[in-house]
Amino acid sequence: MKKTRTGFQVTLNDIAKKLHVSKVTVSKALRGHPDISSETAEKIKATARALGYSPNFMARNLSSRRTNAIGVIVPKIAHHFFSSVIEGIYDTAFQNGYEVLLTVSQENAERELQHINSLLSMRVDGLIISVSEQTRDYSIFKKIKEMGVPLTFMDRVPPLEGFNTVVADDRGGARAATEHILNLGYTKIAHLGGHQYTSIGRERWRGFADAMKHHGITVRKDWIVYGGFSEAEGYKGFKMLYETGKLPEVVFAVTFPVALGVYRAVREMGMKIPDDIDIICFGNSGMNHLMSPSMSYVDQPTYDLGRRALEVTLENIQKKGNFLPQHITLPTKLVLCDTCTKKRARGKSTRLLLKNGRRIKPLLGKAPKS
Amino acid sequence: MKKTRTGFQVTLNDIAKKLHVSKVTVSKALRGHPDISSETAEKIKATARALGYSPNFMARNLSSRRTNAIGVIVPKIAHHFFSSVIEGIYDTAFQNGYEVLLTVSQENAERELQHINSLLSMRVDGLIISVSEQTRDYSIFKKIKEMGVPLTFMDRVPPLEGFNTVVADDRGGARAATEHILNLGYTKIAHLGGHQYTSIGRERWRGFADAMKHHGITVRKDWIVYGGFSEAEGYKGFKMLYETGKLPEVVFAVTFPVALGVYRAVREMGMKIPDDIDIICFGNSGMNHLMSPSMSYVDQPTYDLGRRALEVTLENIQKKGNFLPQHITLPTKLVLCDTCTKKRARGKSTRLLLKNGRRIKPLLGKAPKS
DNA sequence: GTGAAAGCGCTAACAA
DNA sequence: TTGTTAGCGCTTTCAC
Numbered sequence: 001m002k003k004t005r006t007g008f009q010v011t012l013n014d015i016a017k018k019l020h021v022s023k024v025t026v027s028k029a030l031r032g033h034p035d036i037s038s039e040t041a042e043k044i045k046a047t048a049r050a051l052g053y054s055p056n057f058m059a060r061n062l063s064s065r066r067t068n069a070i071g072v073i074v075p076k077i078a079h080h081f082f083s084s085v086i087e088g089i090y091d092t093a094f095q096n097g098y099e100v101l102l103t104v105s106q107e108n109a110e111r112e113l114q115h116i117n118s119l120l121s122m123r124v125d126g127l128i129i130s131v132s133e134q135t136r137d138y139s140i141f142k143k144i145k146e147m148g149v150p151l152t153f154m155d156r157v158p159p160l161e162g163f164n165t166v167v168a169d170d171r172g173g174a175r176a177a178t179e180h181i182l183n184l185g186y187t188k189i190a191h192l193g194g195h196q197y198t199s200i201g202r203e204r205w206r207g208f209a210d211a212m213k214h215h216g217i218t219v220r221k222d223w224i225v226y227g228g229f230s231e232a233e234g235y236k237g238f239k240m241l242y243e244t245g246k247l248p249e250v251v252f253a254v255t256f257p258v259a260l261g262v263y264r265a266v267r268e269m270g271m272k273i274p275d276d277i278d279i280i281c282f283g284n285s286g287m288n289h290l291m292s293p294s295m296s297y298v299d300q301p302t303y304d305l306g307r308r309a310l311e312v313t314l315e316n317i318q319k320k321g322n323f324l325p326q327h328i329t330l331p332t333k334l335v336l337c338d339t340c341t342k343k344r345a346r347g348k349s350t351r352l353l354l355k356n357g358r359r360i361k362p363l364l365g366k367a368p369k370s
Numbered sequence: 371m372k373k374t375r376t377g378f379q380v381t382l383n384d385i386a387k388k389l390h391v392s393k394v395t396v397s398k399a400l401r402g403h404p405d406i407s408s409e410t411a412e413k414i415k416a417t418a419r420a421l422g423y424s425p426n427f428m429a430r431n432l433s434s435r436r437t438n439a440i441g442v443i444v445p446k447i448a449h450h451f452f453s454s455v456i457e458g459i460y461d462t463a464f465q466n467g468y469e470v471l472l473t474v475s476q477e478n479a480e481r482e483l484q485h486i487n488s489l490l491s492m493r494v495d496g497l498i499i500s501v502s503e504q505t506r507d508y509s510i511f512k513k514i515k516e517m518g519v520p521l522t523f524m525d526r527v528p529p530l531e532g533f534n535t536v537v538a539d540d541r542g543g544a545r546a547a548t549e550h551i552l553n554l555g556y557t558k559i560a561h562l563g564g565h566q567y568t569s570i571g572r573e574r575w576r577g578f579a580d581a582m583k584h585h586g587i588t589v590r591k592d593w594i595v596y597g598g599f600s601e602a603e604g605y606k607g608f609k610m611l612y613e614t615g616k617l618p619e620v621v622f623a624v625t626f627p628v629a630l631g632v633y634r635a636v637r638e639m640g641m642k643i644p645d646d647i648d649i650i651c652f653g654n655s656g657m658n659h660l661m662s663p664s665m666s667y668v669d670q671p672t673y674d675l676g677r678r679a680l681e682v683t684l685e686n687i688q689k690k691g692n693f694l695p696q697h698i699t700l701p702t703k704l705v706l707c708d709t710c711t712k713k714r715a716r717g718k719s720t721r722l723l724l725k726n727g728r729r730i731k732p733l734l735g736k737a738p739k740s
Numbered sequence: 741g742t743g744a745a746a747g748c749g750c751t752a753a754c755a756a
Numbered sequence: 757t758t759g760t761t762a763g764c765g766c767t768t769t770c771a772c
């Protein structure tokens with residue numbers, strides 16, 4: 001027993017001495033190495049348990065040169081999307097005997113970089129990253145590739161070659177949602193989109209544009225607003241729509257939180273969803289069914305995104321040199337709830353706005369332009 | 371440059387050789403040790419950067435016997451409460467040069483134990499744990515104490531002596547909420563509480579009972595339901611209330627998710643909150659203001675819970691032997707939203723129930739008793 | 741089936 | 757100011 005900075009820790013040697021064997025024997029026994037007779041192995045395991053032995057991860061990994069750990073970086077954890085993805089990652093990792101080192105960038109590129117460096121210095125065997133909405137400097141990823149550390153981008157993918165990617169069918173899903181609202185008869189459609197330097201922002205916009213084009217409807221420029229993925233951004237985005245002086249009939253929001261921001265803004269203005277303005281979004285939350293009205297949305301295979309991301313990363317770790325980057329796209333599904341079930345006659349308040357921009361209770365901050 | 375299992379990793383030695391100095395010099399220089407002249411230090415740092423050196427956490431921590439890492443275990447991350455706590459932990463850790471190793475137990479005692487063991491084997495300098503709602507075996511915590519690893523319980527605290535605790539004022543907050551509804555004139559009050567072997571379940575129940583007693587109102591036994599902290603449990607709990615044949619005027623829910631379960635159940639039965647039944651709860655979610663009606667609740671200092679938990683843990687790490695366990699209780703605040711703002715005349719549907727238990731649309735599953 | 745030797749990359753103590 | 761020596765606790769040859 002050794003007194004460490006942290007107190008008393010049992011080591012292999014303690015067990016070895018107690019049993020008058022070498023520490024190598026103990027090491028092998030504990031790892032189930034076939035060298036050791038089942039008899040001694042049992043004895044060793046028993047005393048290890050009795051002594052409360054817990055292997056020193058640092059030492060083990062320093063000598064074996066592998067950590068059996070995967071580093072994960074996500075931008076947020078408060079959202080259903082990521083927490084479900086993480087569940088998929090955890091479960092799969094555990095089944096494969098891997099440890100997960102989870103970190104959160106808070107949509108902050110600087111913090112993301114810190115985490116990457118920490119995880120690299122912990123020598124994780126592989127990385128799964130969903131980049132922050134701010135990330136624009138990709139040099140660290142190139143460095144990671146040079147270092148030979150397997151890296152899988154999940155959901156949010158930077159424009160780089162040579163990495164594994166696991167994403168939902170953003171373009172297809174966005175297109176399906178847009179087709180749906182077009183089929184309802186809506187033509188005045190706005191898109192609260194993500195920044196175009198983000199993969200999901202770009203792909204979802206493309207899906208939207210695909211459908212619009214296919215129906216021969218021109219996209220009104222000031223009804224396309226690009227921004228971040230948070231509720232605050234959705235609120236801000238709707239305000240910008242409002243300031244165009246003309247409200248669309250329906251909004252397609254790039255994420256669930258963005259749609260929430262719209263809800264809040266709409267409510268503050270004294271308007272009603274879906275009667276005054278309708279809405280549909282990409283992604284979901286566990287609380288959707290409690291909102292009134294509940295939102296129709298594009299469902300993402302969250303758990304599977306996590307699971308597949310981990311699987312690909314593991315495969316990459318195992319095959320190493322002779323492994324070609326994999327690109328996995330999982331299907332999405334349109335789920336209809338209370339919104340966007342039929343075309344609504346525009347409500348009173350919205351009509352008023354069209355005649356006279358001042359009749360609707362203005363949002364906090366700047367008054368509407370027109 | 372060494373080829374490791376993971377690829378190429380630059381070591382201290384690489385830098386040392388390149389500069390014709392010893393690796394000790396490099397090590398010291400990189401850590402800003404005053405031994406080294408600023409001239410050589412600069413040179414060393416420059417080549418380290420050029421070579422893309424990243425210190426090996428394992429090796430560093432193995433020899434220094436400290437990891438500068440805090441292990442954190444929370445039961446859930448999908449909830450506003452924990453994700454905000456985690457933010458507090460992260461920020462404070464970063465300010466103090468500490469790493470956070472975050473894990474999630476999913477309210478599962480077994481998984482919690484796995485995580486504890488992993489973190490211990492990573493030799494974290496300290497632990498912050500919010501125990502799962504299932505945890506009933508506390509032996510591991512005693513073992514941790516024997517090992518001398520500083521441990522702080524946050525929010526959910528097992529009944530053990532000798533550990534740091536950082537909690538919200540559960541009892542006081544629950545009492546304040548209950549006082550409030552009593553002052554509105556309600557007397558038929560139900561409590562959807564947490565299991566009594568959990569600290570927050572117990573304390574919140576006590577606060578509730580305090581207020582009831584203070585107002586001289588006897589607590590109807592079958593209006594006290596104990597369960598878990600999830601939405602599903604809230605749903606189930608309300609069903610049990612319903613089966614008593616008499617619905618209370620108002621429900622005090624032990625957590626926000628539990629209250630959500632009530633919302634869902636109430637809605638399914640075709641009743642209305644707050645007119646048919648009113649509700650208030652402990653804790654909040656970022657989405658509360660989007661629900662209709664928005665819920666009045668006891669606000670917890672989530673970020674600060676995280677911050678203080680980390681601070682106490684660090685202090686414990688530093689003082690080690692001569693450190694007495696600290697117990698910190700942070701104040702809560704009653705926040706009034708749409709529910710519980712005044713006593714409502716009981717709605718039609720509820721009155722019907724009182725005469726004839728069959729008039730309200732029954733919940734899925736077993737039909738109501740009466 | 742078992743164990744001695746060597747070393748993973750780093751830091752701490754001490755010498756030079 | 758710099759370098760030498762000796763580990764940290766473990767795993768990996770490779771000899772017995």
